[in-house]
Amino acid sequence: MELDTKTPPYLTSDKSSFAYVSARDRWPVIITQAIDDLYRSVSECDSREKQDDGKKIIEELARLKYEVQHDRKLTPIKDDGGVDVAIYNSELEQLGTPSWFNIPWLYCECYLYRRLHTSFSLSTHWKNYDVFSRQKIKTFRSSRPAVLELAARYRDLVTQMGHDKGKADIDHDEAQKILFLEMCEICLWGNATDLSLLTSLTYEDIQKLQGSEARKASEKNILVNDLEAVYDVLRKAKHAGKKERRVDIVLDNAGFELYVDLILAGYLLSSGLATVVVLHPKSIPWFVSDVLPADFAALLSALADPKRFYETPSDDDKLQDKTPSPLSDKDVVDMSFLFQEWAHMHAEGQLIMRSNRFWTHPGSYWRLPSVEPDLYEDLKTSEVVIFKGDLNYRKLTGDAAWDPSTPFTEAIGPLGPNSGVNVLALRTCKADVVVGLKLGQDEEIRATEGGGGDSGARKWAWSGKWAVVSFSQGK
Structure with a gap:
């Protein structure tokens, strides 16, 4: 404390x-x-x-x-x-x-x-x-339309990147940047299906939170967006010819969100923006939907045999006497492509799972350098450490009642400037704490419908409708 x-x-x-x-x-x-x-x-x-x-x-x-x-x-x-x-x-x-x-x-x-x-x-x-395992699997099944859409998109992109290897013109670099921004935003909004908050989601609700149209409509709700600065860090490391360029992702939710985290990880490796991606799951069941190593295995298993996973009636289907519609041949090929890519990356040591009980300690990440120095030193070797989701953001900022205009770099204390760690928070807001806003921005959003008004509550920050993408360059 x-x-x-x-x-x-x-x-x-x-x-x-x-x-x-x-x-x-x-x-x-x-x-x-x-x-x-x-x-x-x-x-x-x-x-x-x-x-x-x-x-x-x-x-x-x-x-x-x-x-x-x-x-x-x-x-x-x-x-x-x-x-x-x-x-x-x-x-x-x-x-x-x-x-x-x-x-x-x-x-x-x-x-x-x-x-x-x-x-x-x-x-x-x-x-x-x-x-919580049943709930995680159920939500991933319910995410089928978005899973298939992203599988097709990912396969096309990786195939195209394979053809474009070696190109180094300005147009190509700009295209890479746009693609990086899109991949990170997909990863950001994957957090919209946090099971500990949305305890009664319907199938239709989940579909509204996912898919490309939903992402485009949500761009205006990213209140802080430092992604371009992050891209510059990764691009410079790549052009400098660093042999190992590592990106870490401190994971949040399993199911669809883990799926989009892997989409981002696979993209970073395929594009050469990273040579290694280290994923940090929890060690024990946590906040309902947080990733355990077993959830990673379950996701790969679903991708390995998508027809069995998506076409076998769930318990809910049986109760309602429903039969899931069959996957198309293209859907199966797209999903199998993902499985082969990610399983290969995992086998080659490019995609690593690394647990640490620190992630389920009760306190803030302000304690990291003192309480878990080995983990801290390890994170320093990463180009960027991505902290996913609301709980990680709360822990980074000490879940404290900061003035919302406080700079993110100040609110994360010992992990800020000169910490040796480049910190990126990808967070859809589902709790009161928020920093890095412009002066008056909090009051402006509070005045909108459902924003909290004069109640004294920052209700706009509870819904997951708004997001912040905050970066601290600690190196």
Whole structure:
């Protein structure tokens, strides 16, 4: 805590904040969905011993939900052997053992998911169970139109880049830049399907958030866009002839968002803007939809056999007596192309998965240089470290109540200028904290319909409709 910004954090007691809404409305729903998922899995398993073990976890999750809804004091995390238990419990003690509705939002939300994980990790038969896995897969299935559109686009682009290799004229460089901007914006808006927020998405809702028309309509909603500066960094490294040019992506959500992250990673490698892309997933189930290494494997498996994945009726299809429409031959070829490209890159060591428990610590990334110096030194070797999504942005900025005109470079503290790390945040806004805006811009958007008006709440920043793409050149 002593390493964090002194700017006050958002609290779950602040009625004008999204923290207040999260604690009271979202968290009980998320725990209920976890209980429902586990109950279903328990009822489907044959082993009586495993069933009994699962029922104990269900009882624990029900108690956790009761604690949240009745604003009980947070209790220390049970020792499940995790290296982070002491970190969580020490910070809880420093906070004075507060209750759910009067505590820094960032700490409390991380604590919630760490508590969920403890119930599974202390069990006998459910240690590695991801209670959110079904939701992730369901959302990726529901993203079918956008998945197919991007697969076709990606295949065309990579094929074209293969033909254009060796060209170095000004027009070609400008085309590369435009393509880079488009790929990053696709990657940005993939975050619009965050499962921890959109807990009741319909198939139609998902389609509205994805696809090329939606992206074009959303460009005007990017309030800060530093992508051109990022492109210049990567282009200069390439033209300087650096042998290894690494880009890191600190991942956010699985499913469609991981898919667009891989689209960006594959593009960076195919275009020569990077020679290695390191992906940083979470180590434990986190914020409902965050990427685990197993989600990467599941995505590749779906691409390897797209007909089985998309044409096999889901449980919802069976309930509604629906049969998914078959994929076209071209769809199958496009998806297979992606699988072969990404599987080859992974096998060749160009596309790397690297977990670190730091990403599921309770605190801000202001602590990174002191708390996890090896990870910090490793990130310094990257040309650009891309932090995806809302939670990473909250952690970069300490989830603090900054004035929105505060420069991004200031709000990320030790990861800012002279840190040795080039930081790019790709974030659709789903929380109160926002920095880097022009003077008066926050008030201007608050005055629009649904923006918050005179309520004192920055409601415009809760919906995922607006985005910021912020860059700090730390080298």
